[in-house]
Amino acid sequence: MTHLTRTTARTLALVTISALLGAHAQKATDLSVALYAANPEAPAPTARWDTGEVIRARTGVNLKFTMLPTGADGDNKLGSLAAANDLPDLFEIRNRNLFYQLIRQGQVAPVSSLLPQMPQRTKVRYGNAMRNGLVNENGQMYGLQEPATLSRQxxxxxxxxxxxxxxxxxxxxxxxxxxxxxxxxxxxxxxxxxxxxxxxxxxxxxxxxxxxxxxxxxxxxxxxxxxxxxxxxxxxxxxxxxxxxxxxxxxxxxxxxxxxxxxxxxxxxxxxxxxxxxxxxxxxxxxxxxxxxxxxxxxxxxxxxxxxxxxxxxxxxxxxxxxxxxxxxxxxANAGTLLVVSKKAMDAEKGPAIAKFLEWANSGEGYYQLAFGKKGADYTMVGGIPTVTTTNVNGRLTNTQLRFLALNGQAAELKGRYGTLKFSDGRSVNVYNLLMDTRRNNxxxxxxxxxxxxxxxxxxxxxxxxxxxxxxxxxxxxxxxxxxxxxxxxxxxxxxxxxxxxxxxxxxxxxxxxx
Amino acid sequence: MTNVIRSAPPAARRSPRQRLLARLWRHRGLYLMLLPGLLWFALFRYWPLWNAQIAFKDFQPVQGVLHSPWVGLEHFQAFFSSFYFSQLMTNTLVISFAKLLIGLPPAIILALAIHESSRRGLARVTQTVTYLPHFLSWVIVFGILLAMLSPGSGLLNKGLVAAGGDPVSFLTDPGAFRAVVIFSDIWKETGWSAILFLAALIGISPSLYEAAEVDGATRWQRIRHISLPGMLDVIVLVTLLRLGHILDAGFYQIYVLYSLPVYSVADVIDTWVYRQGIQNFQFSLATAVGLFKGLIGLLMIVIANRVARRFAGQGLY
The missing domain is CATH 3.40.190.10 (Periplasmic binding protein-like II)
Structure with a gap:
């Protein structure tokens, strides 16, 4: 009898947990995101991707991530998706010619309605009139033009x-x-x-x-x-x-x-x-x-x-x-990643989910997760600088394939990305200083x-x-x-x-x- | 009680529909095998023809193929009046005809050589070695060509310099580039093309060769009077099929091998379409050019088929 009771209790607990998880899963918004490969040398994320799990838990977004090949191949892939009227919900676009064509064809949506829903991100990234001018067409803002995070390198x-x-x-x-x-x-x-x-x-x-x-x-x-x-x-x-x-x-x-x-x-x-x-x-x-x-x-x-x-x-x-x-x-060009939202996504009322996801990626846990990977595993903070600690290079690079959504180009970030190269004879080169020199001296x-x-x-x-x-x-x-x-x-x-x-x-x- | 013996109605009394069904049923195995091929053609060759109408439209993905606005022949005019049109046509035709005319004989000769070889082991090894390059991608072939032809470190140029000559920039010299394209294509594809001719040779009855040998025919006479006529229908078939693709000069090969210094002799219709149509997202223009190529190919097949029927006594249809 006792055994039966325990079994029943376990079953009931499992059913309850499943129901809760199910309810949670129902709440999650499917969001297709396509970005150019941040780390083309590293594998694409698998279905059971740590970062994807974190995003689902924190933002309720069920991320379907597509890694676009760099260069013209990536542009061509986006062009093919556009021709099939099958653009992702949120995507990066590098080819301005394609960007303007998509606006004319009505395949991308104005994004100004997203700005109040992500106040922190808007404050630090989308307040520049020159950059916003790059994405304005007929008085509408058709893209989220990020600041340059790395240029003149x-x-x-x-x-x-x-x-x-x-x-x-x-x-x-x-x-x-x-x-x-x-x-x-x-x-x-x-x-x-x-x-x-x-x-x-x-x-x-x-x-x-x-x-x-x-x-x-x-x-x-x-x-x-x-x-x-x-x-x-x-x-x-x-x-x-x-x-x-x-x-x-x-x-x-x-x-x-x-x-x-x-x-x-x-x-x-x-x-x-x-x-x-x-x-x-x-x-x-x-x-x-x-x-x-x-x-x-x-x-x-x-x-x-x-x-x-x-x-x-x-x-x-x-x-x-x-x-x-x-x-x-x-x-x-003093402008970085250009993010665009497809009209289909806006029509499907995915705007709030996109804004929530991007706001999460802007700072705090989301920023570090996307830009540097898993804290304690891929990097640790040393004097306020995220410092890479893992020897599993591919793992870290895979975990940061979405980093273009997070990077902001500020000094701490660049110092974290560009640390010190150490030669076997004891010489070392501070790459961050090199980067600053190339910008200043050229x-x-x-x-x-x-x-x-x-x-x-x-x-x-x-x-x-x-x-x-x-x-x-x-x-x-x-x-x-x-x-x-x-x-x-x-x-x-x-x-x-x-x-x-x-x-x-x-x-x-x-x-x-x-x- | 009378026993009525029912029998099938005589064939002459069956309706055409019944006869067709009976014939289909009798050869059901063959028709079943035909089905995947027919489906493939329907899906990938005939269905896209519906979408080819965007060649005459300003294709707008949101409006779809059907509802995009008609623009008539605008995209065809854009292609015909483009800055490089005559150069593109010339390059395409020169490279394509050269591949056909210079590339076909080596494949025929290779097939004859393999067929005539009395040492079967050597013949098999030769056949394998010659058709393996077909499986290499053009990117790998480019690496091989660079190692052979580079003016700085290429083997051929080192040989030229050692012999007292000057290095030649084969890959950037407009005078040499077409030869590189044609001969690298021959090197890569001759073995593969020879398979068809070899199959035709194997189909010739050995008794013909035995009879000729008994009659004292030399090897050359056997080739001339038995092998070549026996291969003729396949040679005609291959030539006709390749004429149908005369405006396909080999996109992948040229895209990988060409560079700015040789555009004037290497830029072909397909590479232009890739840059202007695909990379600039002008899909209607790309489709218009594809349609134009298809029509020219069809025209070439019809004309060549008539010529083949008249002079060789046989054609594709």
């Missing part, structure tokens, strides 16, 4: 040990840069008796992580155009004479300098073909004396580099000056307005025409003389480039970016 790195070995000074001008690059190519700086090193390693790369590549040869050569005062695509200061930089005579001079680098054979002969990953392999193997790299790239590659070059010493150098004293590593130019410039109907042809022509000039396939340069700039007319410039000017003026 790129710079030119030099093999300091090679400089010292060859008794050279850090280059500060374009001419000095060429001389150092030549020495690195010809004077066997690695001492292996073979001419197998390159003065400058750069590739044609248009990645938009934290910088704006502009039309032309891409990120890795922007510093040359910066030295001639024409970095990026547009000249904001020209006023009524507004035009693309490509029309500026200095643009040709910068192209001529890149041609000199190629002619002097100080660059990797494969530079026009290979990708950024190949470049990274080469500097890690110890083939490059000067190269364009990010702080994150340095962290990811320094162990390989050290294994191949035990005495190797890498430093960022300030961006070289041009003949008239101009200098700039390139252009950047005269990055804010061109946030570029984000509102509408893509031309034939944008792919314009991009190809300019980039292809410049590559032909610098490779010597097309002699860089007056006639050919004129032919190149005249050729822009066939692409209705003037119409593209006119629309750009109108958009930049309406946004208050140019006078």
């Amino acid at each position: 790129y710079g030119i790195m030099v093999r300091q040990d090679w400089l010292e070995k060859l008794n050279l000074k850090t280059p500060t001008t374009l001419d000095e840069f060429l001389n150092v690059a030549r020495a690195f190519t010809e004077r066997d700086p690695d001492g292996n008796g073979r001419k197998d090193t390159f003065g400058y390693c750069g590739v044609i790369d248009f990645d938009t992580a934290g910088i704006l590549p502009g039309l032309g040869l891409g990120n890795h050569f922007q510093w040359v155009y910066g030295a001639y005062g024409v970095p990026g695509t547009w000249n904001y200061r020209a006023g009524a004479a507004f035009a693309a930089n490509v029309r500026n005579p200095n643009y040709r001079k910068a192209t001529e300098y890149v041609r000199r680098l190629v002619e002097a054979k100080v660059m990797d002969p494969d530079w026009a073909t290979v990708k950024r990953s190949d470049l990274r392999n080469r500097w890690q193997q110890g083939k490059c004396g000067l190269f364009f790299e990010s702080v994150g790239g340095l962290i990811a590659g320094f162990k390989n580099f050290e294994a191949n070059n035990p005495k190797g010493d890498l430093r960022f150098v300030p961006v070289p000056k041009g003949p008239s004293g101009s200098r700039s590593m390139g252009t950047f 005269n990055w130019i804010d061109r946030s307005g570029d984000l509102v410039v509408p893509a031309a109907p034939n944008q792919a042809d314009i991009d190809r025409y300019v980039s292809e022509s410049l590559v032909q000039f610098v490779l010597g396939q097309r002699p860089l003389n007056d006639g050919n340069w004129k032919s190149f700039t005249d050729g822009l007319n066939g692409l209705n480039f003037a119409g593209y410039e006119k629309n750009a000017y109108a958009a930049l003026k309406a946004g208050g970016f140019v006078k």
Whole structure:
């Protein structure tokens, strides 16, 4: 009898707990969220994901997370979802062309109604008029434009040990840069008796992580155009004479300098073909004396580099000056992640759940969980700085795949993300200081307005025409003389480039970016 | 009581419907096997034709395929009047025809060589080795090509330099790039293409070869008068099918191999559609170009089939 009673009691308890859990599960709102992979090198979260469990417990959101591939593949995936009218409830969007198309097609919803429901987040993230201007269309706010959490993290790195070995000074001008690059190519700086090193390693790369590549040869050569005062695509200061930089005579001079680098054979002969990953392999193997790299790239590659070059010493150098004293590593947008809510989600009244989830991710437990992982397991707080403690790198990275929803770019966060690199011979590098140096020393130019410039109907042809022509000039396939340069700039007319410039000017003026 | 013996009505008295059903039932096994193939065609080849109407519309996902507004031939005009149209057509046709004309003979020759080999073990090894590259992705092939052709560290260029020559930038030189595309495609696909021709050769009755041998025919005469005619229908079939895809110059291969310095000789219709249509989210434009390619392919098949029937005595249909 006693046994029966106990069994009945247990059964009743189980039924009660199940009912409560069931009720809780019924309350949870399904929310599909798609973000670009924060840590593409780490696995996607599994169905039984710690962070997902925490989110459900704290916010009542049953998260269905999709990790978008980085780069154009992710843009294409979002485009396909849009074409199928199957966009996620909340998603990140990097391609502004797609963003404006989705607004026109009515697939994304105005988000201003969410702001009062997440007061803390709104206060620290969505109060900036310039950033909000980037997501306004017809007087409506169509996106949650986050502040930049990491930008201008790129710079030119030099093999300091090679400089010292060859008794050279850090280059500060374009001419000095060429001389150092030549020495690195010809004077066997690695001492292996073979001419197998390159003065400058750069590739044609248009990645938009934290910088704006502009039309032309891409990120890795922007510093040359910066030295001639024409970095990026547009000249904001020209006023009524507004035009693309490509029309500026200095643009040709910068192209001529890149041609000199190629002619002097100080660059990797494969530079026009290979990708950024190949470049990274080469500097890690110890083939490059000067190269364009990010702080994150340095962290990811320094162990390989050290294994191949035990005495190797890498430093960022300030961006070289041009003949008239101009200098700039390139252009950047002072805006970070753009979050968008689909109209379907708003129609399904998921707005409050989205706001609650984002507010939770803004600070306190939610912020640390998404940005740094599990407290005590993935990180601990040391002097107010979240410091990574785990050796399970992949586990931590998986736990922080949603970090773009949380990151805020403040100093404590950056110090936590960019700690100290320790070499086996006892040397150490404070990466946070490096990051600050690249920002301070490289005269990055804010061109946030570029984000509102509408893509031309034939944008792919314009991009190809300019980039292809410049590559032909610098490779010597097309002699860089007056006639050919004129032919190149005249050729822009066939692409209705003037119409593209006119629309750009109108958009930049309406946004208050140019006078 | 009279016993009535019921028998099936004579076939001549059956209705056409009954005859059809009886025939279907008699060959039910074959029709069952046909079903998945038919379903595949219905789902992935015919159903998408309904969606192809977006080529004539300003496709708005919210409004759907049916309710998006009609724009007539606007997307076709955008493609035909695009800045690079003539270059795209030229590149596509040159690369595609070159792959067909230069790529087909090696596959036929390889099949003949394997078939004629008296050492079966060697033939099998050759066949396996030659069709394995088909399974490599173009990304891997690009790595191999870079290791071979790089002007800095490529094996071929090292050889050229050792012989006193200058390195050649095969992957960035517009004069050399098409050759790289065509020959890398031949290297990758010849073994795989040879399988069809080999199957045709195996289908030829051995008695024909034995009779020819008894009559004193040389090996070359046997190939010329037995093997090649025996393969002719397959050669015609393969050629016709490939003509149907004449505007597909090999997207994956070119997308992986090409770079800015060689766009002028390598940019084909599909790579342009990827950049302008897919990456700029102009799905109607991409569909219009796809439809145009399909129509040209159909036209090529019809014309080539007539030519084949007239000169070779056989065609696809």
